[in-house]
Amino acid sequence: MKTKLQVKDLHLAYGTKKVLKGITMDIPENKIVALIGPSGCGKSTLLRAMNRMHDLSPEAHITGEILLDGENIYAPGRDAVDVRRKIGMVFQKPNPFPKSIFDNIAYGLKIAGKHDKQQLQEVVERTLKSSYLWEEVKDDLDKSALSLSGGQQQRMCIARAVAVEPEVLLMDEPCSALDPISTAKIENLMLELKKDYTIVIVTHNMQQAQRVADLTAFMYFGEVMEYAPTEELFGNPQVELTRNYLDGNFG
Numbered sequence: 001m002k003t004k005l006q007v008k009d010l011h012l013a014y015g016t017k018k019v020l021k022g023i024t025m026d027i028p029e030n031k032i033v034a035l036i037g038p039s040g041c042g043k044s045t046l047l048r049a050m051n052r053m054h055d056l057s058p059e060a061h062i063t064g065e066i067l068l069d070g071e072n073i074y075a076p077g078r079d080a081v082d083v084r085r086k087i088g089m090v091f092q093k094p095n096p097f098p099k100s101i102f103d104n105i106a107y108g109l110k111i112a113g114k115h116d117k118q119q120l121q122e123v124v125e126r127t128l129k130s131s132y133l134w135e136e137v138k139d140d141l142d143k144s145a146l147s148l149s150g151g152q153q154q155r156m157c158i159a160r161a162v163a164v165e166p167e168v169l170l171m172d173e174p175c176s177a178l179d180p181i182s183t184a185k186i187e188n189l190m191l192e193l194k195k196d197y198t199i200v201i202v203t204h205n206m207q208q209a210q211r212v213a214d215l216t217a218f219m220y221f222g223e224v225m226e227y228a229p230t231e232e233l234f235g236n237p238q239v240e241l242t243r244n245y246l247d248g249n250f251g
């Protein structure tokens with residue numbers, strides 16, 4: 001099994017507050033990895049470190065390495081924009097741009113200098129099909145993305161992330177603002193997408209982790225306490241803290 005992303009002794013502090021305390025974990029290619037753990041344990045912080053989102057926060061200090069295909073995304077001279085093109089992010093709340101559905105999907109390609117109308121149309125159609133949204137919106141591509149339902153907006157945001165052909169998709173609680181039917185659609189979509197992408201998801205929903213994730217990491221106070229195949233972690237946790245958390249004793 002090829003390792004796609006390798007986190008090596010990653011520490012992160014916001015000012016003097018230590019939030020990640022030496023995270024080391026391998027994320028295999030074409031798998032879904034779930035990060036679980038109580039509120040404030042550092043899940044989102046770790047996810048955001050995986051595509052250098054903290055570059056935008058001057059108070060965040062990072063040491064350690066994150067390797068994408070063996071190359072450190074934090075290496076001097078490595079372009080953060082290029083890293084973010086290869087490692088895309090989908091946020092908790094759908095965040096469509098106040099533009100048409102077409103322009104939302106084409107946005108990243110236009111920024112990358114691709115303006116060929118036919119090529120853009122092909123990508124828009126392909127990514128909306130891969131996000132199972134095409135049939136619902138194919139006659140409305142010129143309408144504002146803000147007119148879509150929350151679940152449709154989130155599938156469109158996933159299509160937008162996929163349009164620039166990333167290699168890794170990071171998802172920060174992508175279903176927490178959605179109803180069960182939209183959630184099921186996104187979960188099915190994730191299972192389809194992992195054929196082409198490596199996915200890391202933060203979730204508070206234990207059932208969701210068990211439905212979609214191949215591997216699950218349980219985090220606690222900035223450390224990975226246990227990281228194992230999802231069935232093993234939920235069925236037979238090796239660490240007492242994990243067992244207590246899964247039993248609902250804290251968090």
Ligand SMILES: Nc1ncnc2c1ncn2[C@@H]1O[C@H](COP(=O)(O)OP(=O)(O)OP(=O)(O)O)[C@@H](O)[C@H]1O
Pocket residue numbers: 014017019037038039040041042043044045046057059
């Ligand atoms: N920009 C910031 N500045 C200072 N502290 C921060 C910042 N962002 C997060 N924190 C703190 O870092 C810790 C970890 O936050 P993080 O959002 O990573 O946790 P989480 O496990 O994702 O939590 P939740 O499940 O509630 O989303 C928290 O104590 C939080 O208050």
